Amino acid sequence: MIRVLVVDDDVLVAENHRRFVGTMEGFETVGTAHSAAEALRLTEQLSPDLVLLDLYLPDESGVRVLQKLRGSARAVDVLVITAVRDVETVRASMQGGAVNYLLKPFPFNELRVRLESYAEARRRLDAVTEAEQAEVDRxxxxxxxxxxxxxxxxxxxxxxxxxxxxxxxxxxxxxxxxxxxxxxxxxxxxxxxxxxxxxxxxxxxxxxxxxxxxxxxxxxxxxxx
CATH class of the missing domain: 1.10.10.10 (Winged helix-like DNA-binding domain superfamily/Winged helix DNA-binding domain)
Incomplete structure (x- = not known):
């Protein structure tokens, strides 16, 4: 199972994302957070594999949270889900190591596609001990x-x-x-x-x-x- 932490300052949105992840085979939501501090704390406590991260947080920039998560001792994957369309923010998220960037609002099928793509990438890399270029590209x-x-x-x-x-x-x-x-x-x-x-x-x-x-x-x- 891929363990997911949902981070969004909007309680209703976070709950919708939590429920949707729960409908997908191979995924489970291990927690929800509504602030940067809570996101960092729960990541440390729950050790998720993937964080669904909103960039609008009340106490700190979501990009800064991404950088901290990716720089932690146990680096976690991050899928950004946000309404932020600023090009510099998109670029900073890519440079920070986000596995994907999904703009709100979106149909839930778009989130499904990205989660399935993420899961497939994990399966492919887990299946080999030393990657060739073909495995990396796939x-x-x-x-x-x-x-x-x-x-x-x-x-x-x-x-x-x-x-x-x-x-x-x-x-x-x-x-x-x-x-x-x-x-x-x-x-x-x-x-x-x-x-x-x-x-x-x-x-x-x-x-x-x-x-x-x-x-x-x-x-x-x-x-x-």
Whole structure:
């Protein structure tokens, strides 16, 4: 079982997340916290595997809590669930070691996808004693199949590719490179490189939207995986 600690300053939201985690096979909620101090204390006491962390906390920045949790003697995985859309905060969370970043509000199926992805990554890494590149890429949600075109070109990062792919998968409709960049915290140029790669290998569908004037806008929609 993957032991989960839910952290949210809103008591009702925390309870909803606790109940939802309880419906998922292989997961159990071991506690809920509504402040940074309580989150740190319960993590020490309960030793969860995963913390669902809101960044709006009454006593300390959620990013600072993330940094403390990841820097503790028993590092715990953290999935950020927040309404904070500031790009610097997204970047700080990535640099702090968050396994994912889910923006409120969201349909619970989006949380289910991220929890299942996390569980699958744990299973894959637990199944090997010494990881090869293929295992690492699969753990990060990037399948490799020699010569099939799914390998990342030189200069592209598996972590960033996963971020871009999950941004597209979480969208309700197709997105432009600018929209993907804003939601993922990347520059538009970087987002476009990954989008073009996904389009080339067939995991993303590219369409053109024509306006009243000027060049058509490229739109991207995830269609595979």
């Amino acid at each position: 753990a990060y949600g990037l399948p490799r199949s020699g010569g099939s075109g799914t390998e990342l070109p030189k200069g592209l990062s598996a972590v960033t590719a996963r971020l871009v792919s999950e941004t597209l998968r979480a969208a309700d409709s197709d997105l432009s490179a600018t929209e993907v960049a804003r939601r993922s915290g990347l520059s538009r140029v970087s987002a476009r490189r990954y989008l073009d790669h996904f389009s080339e290998v067939g995991t993303v569908e590219l369409s053109l939207r024509y306006g009243s004037a000027g060049r058509p806008e490229h739109r991207y929609r995830w269609v595979s995986g």
